[in-house]
Amino acid sequence: MREVIKTRHIGLCFGVSRAVSRVLKEAELRKEKIYTLGPLLHNPQMVEMLREKGIEPIDDVSMLDQGVVAFRSHGIMKEEEEYIRAKGLTAIDTTCPFVKRVRSCALYLRKNGYKVVIAGDERHPEVKSVLSYLGNDGIVLHNSFPIAAKKIGVVSQTTLDRETLWEVVKSLMGSTKELRVYHTICESTTVRRDEATALAEQVGMMLIVGGRNSSNTTKLYAAVKRIQPRTYHIEAEEEIRPEWFTDVQKVGIAGGASTPDVIIEKVERRVKNL
Numbered sequence: 001m002r003e004v005i006k007t008r009h010i011g012l013c014f015g016v017s018r019a020v021s022r023v024l025k026e027a028e029l030r031k032e033k034i035y036t037l038g039p040l041l042h043n044p045q046m047v048e049m050l051r052e053k054g055i056e057p058i059d060d061v062s063m064l065d066q067g068v069v070a071f072r073s074h075g076i077m078k079e080e081e082e083y084i085r086a087k088g089l090t091a092i093d094t095t096c097p098f099v100k101r102v103r104s105c106a107l108y109l110r111k112n113g114y115k116v117v118i119a120g121d122e123r124h125p126e127v128k129s130v131l132s133y134l135g136n137d138g139i140v141l142h143n144s145f146p147i148a149a150k151k152i153g154v155v156s157q158t159t160l161d162r163e164t165l166w167e168v169v170k171s172l173m174g175s176t177k178e179l180r181v182y183h184t185i186c187e188s189t190t191v192r193r194d195e196a197t198a199l200a201e202q203v204g205m206m207l208i209v210g211g212r213n214s215s216n217t218t219k220l221y222a223a224v225k226r227i228q229p230r231t232y233h234i235e236a237e238e239e240i241r242p243e244w245f246t247d248v249q250k251v252g253i254a255g256g257a258s259t260p261d262v263i264i265e266k267v268e269r270r271v272k273n274l
């Protein structure tokens, strides 16, 4: 029988699990629709399940004049928060505390005269959120790029990999008199990546489970694929193809921060039943 090994840290991360539980609890208590600014998590199956419970994602908060709105674990834009306050909407703040730490470190740096650099992806909602709270007075870097300033302060997107943060920091070393770095990569991201890459060395094939629109899952997939060429990124068990398993005795499974246990279990069952 084929052996299936999962990473130890799998299932929803602390921040996403906290956000989902809180919003589910509020939906039950309030008995009214709760809107989320974008999907609460990057997992289409879970988003559907939440929709059935009256939790609906919207793209633009200005569509609402009243009602209850929940922030995602990535945080929201400052303008959105201002709109919610001005309209008197009921807010459920489920921003992950680790994401809030990025924001507070960035604000502290700016207040103390540092040019703020956010190491991360400028398109990611978390980075956009932090930048908005800085009044767009910050620079987003995803690779080495020297910047001239007297004092530079760095924070990182929580789901960034350590190598990219280090690249950014190294490139800034020669261009400033003072460089202050807050290591704000979330532990959950680092641990999952370390465990998955270690597992990839021991198995004949890896499955990375998570939404294709999830930044941490796509990064996890890329990191694992570099080690184990037979690595597949899937969102659900239906995507598994039997021909992938030819001559494979051991299969490793890892998941992104937004992939619930229930989906991982279905994937595991399908692999075992092939």
Ligand code: SF4
Binding pocket: 013, 014, 015, 016, 073, 074, 096, 097, 098, 099, 158, 159, 186, 187, 188, 189, 216, 257
């Ligand atoms: S990956 Fe980390 S920072 Fe992001 S929501 Fe999960 S626990 Fe929070």
